[in-house]
Amino acid sequence: MGLFGGRKTVFVDADILVIGGGMAGCGATYESRYWGRDLKIVCVEKANIERSGAVAQGLYAINCYMGMQWGENQPEDHVRYARNDLMGLVREDLGYDIARHVDSTVHKFEEWGLPIMRDPKTGRYQREGKWQIMIHGESYKPIVAEAARKAATKVYNRIMVTHLLMDAAKANRVAGAVGFNVRTGDFHVFRAKAVIVSAGGASHIFKPRAVGEGMGRTWYAPWSSASAYALPIQVGAKMTQMENRIVLTRFKDGYGPVGAYFLHLKTYTQNGYGEEYEKRWYEDTKALVGDYIDRHPVPTCLRNHAILKEVAAGRGPIRMVTKEAFQDPHKETVGWENFLGMTIGQAVVWASQNIDPKHINPELTTSEPYVMGSHATCSGAWASGPEDYAPAEYQWGYNRMMTVDGLFGAGDTIGGTAHKFSSGSFTEGRIAAKAAVKYVMEKGRDQPQVSEKEVRDLQQTIYQPLENYRIGRNEIVAGTVSPSYLLPIHGLQRLEKIMDEYVGGISTNYMTNGVLLTRGLELLAMLKEDMSNMGAEDLHQLQRTWELDHRLLASESVTHHTLFREETRWPGYYYRGDHMKLDDENWHCFTLSRYDRNTGSWAMEKAPVYHIVD
């Protein structure tokens, strides 16, 4: 069978194309229909939206809810909170925009059938913390997906989008996307007037702590393969804060969440000798970051920093003190249920290691770094802000439009706005969709043109790894190693090793410097050269190949950004050994990058941080 033998090419025309049907994508699909009653709205998803994305397994809490109906918090409060946690650097216009709309999203979830726990005394939603409300969330994703399914003209499941298409007539305007069906292999060409990228964040760009056949067990979903970043980067969209990777303190080996434990069960941590340790590192941390250590709550990265220092001083492991809280049967139940709704694996790990948290305080550890824009970090695309709130410099058209015309984003895709979480991502999808519909309406008959040649060239490129394998496997004499091709798993391991050793992963205790980063970039460039020799045995491996391609491009971006920012802004997430201190004088700014796919070069610049909320 030849390269394209037996595979169909499917052409789809859409007004709005939503790439990735996770939380943000479902929000975008739902809202597109609200504003664009007669528009053709297509959602394309690499898995099945019923159970896809970071919320696939369910969640136990919605982490972003203001509670404005009860006067609990105002949007400004959330901006202050996120700014504090990100050591001063957030897009306040975008964050405010989400915070002012997020409650209405949560009310919709409840209307659609999501059980939200209530405080029996007040009748309000049960708070886990200041921003979090507790849910029975095992079916969170199917509930949200149903709304998107009903709104979409069509949802295309099992299609991995590999590249965006650009307008043949106008430079810097998006025209659609291409990808392939991971089950049938059919080639899909989506021609669209506006595109919303909501394809999740990036796991597995740094080597995980989990090894061997357990390597799929990471905190962040292993299927989140950086498409949210690679797709816009490929076509020259500006990115921001890509150095701002996240490291999570989680229960050891199962990456079980700690939020409910800290906030609701009021558990706390100790070193291996049962001592409090955070205060011990106060002066040390103050010398690095100044009064950021005195902020309340203490920024997440600085709490990681204390753990890393304490363990490096030889007083590990750090443990969560659960023995006291678990004496209360209600708290014990909450502690276990917290896992059963979202991270069953942690309960299994504890069972397999004879850990009953009522009798043994379980170990915590820090994860490998991930790249994402919706949790406690804010990597992603540089987007235009809301008309009524964004400073002029942050506005170049439509809300959440990137620096490429007609290309929008939401959720993990958009940078500068940490702490949006599941509800904020869905909300941002809605915001982006409203603007995208306006864009499509205002463009009217002015439609982008797709070049047939570009489509044919991409088709050739996308399936080439199957051909490389078909030819190259003839040279295999034993095992799977061929002199002519590289398998996706080998490419992935090489990428993870480079990022780990040169860009501040676990094996260097998150430490890097200019020399290491420069060498890291050289090694990444060599891996990039080898990508044309990837061999894919089947469609599954073809998907792995393109996931690797996306991870690699995002990794390059992370490395360039980390090299550019000559300070250590977030100790506990990573350290620049050659610039160990936070430097507000020179680096109280956003970092921006732009990739040129014709030359392979990256242009870096700074952008100002505007503090809009006092």
Ligand SMILES: Cc1cc2nc3c(=O)[nH]c(=O)nc-3n(C[C@H](O)[C@H](O)[C@H](O)COP(=O)(O)OP(=O)(O)OC[C@H]3O[C@@H](n4cnc5c(N)ncnc54)[C@H](O)[C@@H]3O)c2cc1C
């Ligand atoms: C471990 C973990 C725990 C969390 N806990 C909480 C919590 O307790 N409470 C809370 O509110 N939030 C929580 N969050 C945050 C929340 O899950 C995210 O903020 C939210 O899912 C981000 O939405 P998104 O749409 O950007 O990404 P996702 O929801 O991950 O969706 C991305 C979608 O894009 C698809 N996709 C990816 N690549 C492609 C491609 N190339 N082509 C087509 N489709 C593609 C994916 O399959 C997926 O469906 C947690 C996140 C993680 C990772």
